[in-house]
Amino acid sequence: MRDKPWLLLVVIYLLPCQSWAVEPVSRDQAVTAMKQAATYYREQVASHGGYVYYYSPDLLQRWGEGPATADQIWVQPPGTPTVGMAYLRAYRATGDRFYLEAATDTAKALVYGQLRSGGWTNCIDFDPHGKRLAEYRNGHGAGKNYSSLDDGQTQSAILFLMHVDEALQFKNEAIHESVQVALTSLLEAQFPCGAFPQVWQAPVSEQPVKRANYPDYDWRTEGRIKEYWNYYTLNDNVCGYVAEVLIAAHRIYGDAKYLEALKQLGDFLILAQMPASQQGWAQQYNYQMQPIWARAFEPPGVSGDExxxxxxxxxVIAEATGETKYLQPLPPALAYLERSLLPNGQLARYYELQTNRPLYMTRRGKSYQLTYDDTKLPSHYGWKTESRLPELKAEFQRVLNGTARRVSAVDAEKAGSVVEQLDEKGRWLTTFDGEPLVGQPKFASGEKYLSSQVFSQNLELLSRYVEQLAN
Incomplete structure (x- = not known):
């Protein structure tokens, strides 16, 4: 008799679908997987209590923003504070003090690398002769003293340390002092108008409070400022990360000065909205509240992403303060962005001042030239960004209605899949498939690596799942 492959297909089709599904895991299974993964990461991966972005499976190679030594840890997410927050989440979910101790180790690493100016830079180097040393408060470092708000560096460190301080009931003097120094320096870095610079070394100078306006000079050829980082900055969500810190500081320490600083920040964002017909925001402003150049490929313009x-x-500020004035700029801003969508539904990173034409750059060597043509864009920068307008409009309506934000439940099969992916050593290994990665490591296609972001996301997901099962 001839084989009947169609019969096999019928049998397969009729089998229950759940036979291929990942089995949901029990609380005990999730807790066991969490402990196995966290033990490996704390005992085998950590260096001086801190972490970088990626590791080779044998842990001999490490990467942050470029290759890292065994004595270097990264502050900028998804580095040390990101992993520390995952430990804290696991502690809250399980009550296991192992995670609090792991988080405390991580906090101590950040305390070591706090700068004399009160904040952090993207990396901490424990090697007294290391190439990435900075001027640490503890006197062990040397070099630069730039506390940075770029990409959430200082903000993520403060946020994590505050939560550790709270979990330790404010009894660890070194951690508590570090937080207080950091928060004081952050408030001293706020300009009278409510803005923050990208970096600071000392309290910022007094500047006049003004409303956003267009440059009164030829911005294409004039107005370039070498130390743009000392001016009002929105680039890379500086203000969003600062707002998160101020809200948490007010909740944890109960001091009204943090709420006032948050309101000042909101007032600045109202002032920074560009005039009618272009009611968005720029990446960077001078003290006259005019959009300015940052890096050579970051021109003045209204930014879709920022x-x-x-x-x-x-x-976020409107919800935290209960003041609706912070919502007033939103309808014209949303309408402006809707009008500015590109034919493919994305937003340009830059729109030319006043004309609103999408603005790009070409590159030859180290030289950049402005262009309206998007066919030959340098690949190192995001010249276009995905539109989040539907989500922003829905969130705006939710805030207007005063309804609580919905927290989605953790899918049981997703939790089971995360547990199943853990290998016998307690590692979540990732296979590189060409996806863009923070720090832009040069992995080969198919190469396996350990990721602090993946570890943190998986540990947090399982923590949420464990809490979910308890309710």
Whole structure:
């Protein structure tokens, strides 16, 4: 008799679908997987209590923003504070003090690398002769003293340390002092208008409070400022990360000065909205509240990405303060971005001042030239960004209605899949498939690596799952 392959297909089709599904895991299975993964990461991966972005499976190679030594840890997410927050989440979910101790180790690593100016830079180097040393408060470092708000560096460190301080009931003197120094320096870095610079070394100078306006000079050829980082900054969600810190500081320490600083930040974002017909926001402003150049490929312009981030931040501030004035800039801003969508539904990173034409750059060597043509864009920068307008509009409506934000449940099969992916050593290994990665490591296609972001996300997901089962 001839084989009947169609019969096999029928049998397969009729089998219950759940036979291929990942089995949901029990609380005990999830807790066991969490402990196995966290033990490996704390005992085998950590260096001086801290972490970088990626590791080779044998742990001999490490990467942050470029290759890292065994004595270097990264502050910028998804580095040390990101892993520390995952430990804290696991502690809250399980009550296991192992995670609090792991988080405390991580906090101590950050305390070591706090700068004399009160904040952090993207990396901490424990090697007294290391190439990435900075001027640490503890006197062990040397070099630069730039506390940075870029990409959430200082903000993520403060946020994590505050939560550790709270979990330790404010009894660890070194951690508590570090937090207080950091928060004081952060408030001293706020300009009278409510803005923050990208970096600081000392308290910022007094500057006049003004409303956003267009440059009164030829911005294409004039107005370039070498130390743009000392001016009002929105780039890379500086304000959103700062708002998160101020809200948490007010909740944890109960001091009204943090709420006032948050309101000042919101007031600045209202002032920074560009005039009618272009009611978005720029990446960077001078003290006259005019958009300015940053890096050679970052021209003055209204930014699609930073405008979306600012809309989100204003909604967060409105909810935290209960003041609806922070919502007033949003309808014209949303309408402006809707009008500015590119034919493919994305937003340009830059729109030319006043004309609103999408603005790009070409590159030859180290030289950049402005262009309206998007066919030959340098690959190292995000010249276009995904539109989040539907989500922003829905969130705006939720805030207007005063309804609580919905927290989605953890899918049991997803939790089971995360547990199943853990290998016998307690590692979540990732296979590189060409996806863009923070720090832009040069992995080969198919290469396996350990990721602090994946570890943190998986540990947090299982923590949420464990809490979910307890309710």
């Amino acid at each position: 405008s979306q981030e600012t809309i989100s931040t204003l909604m």
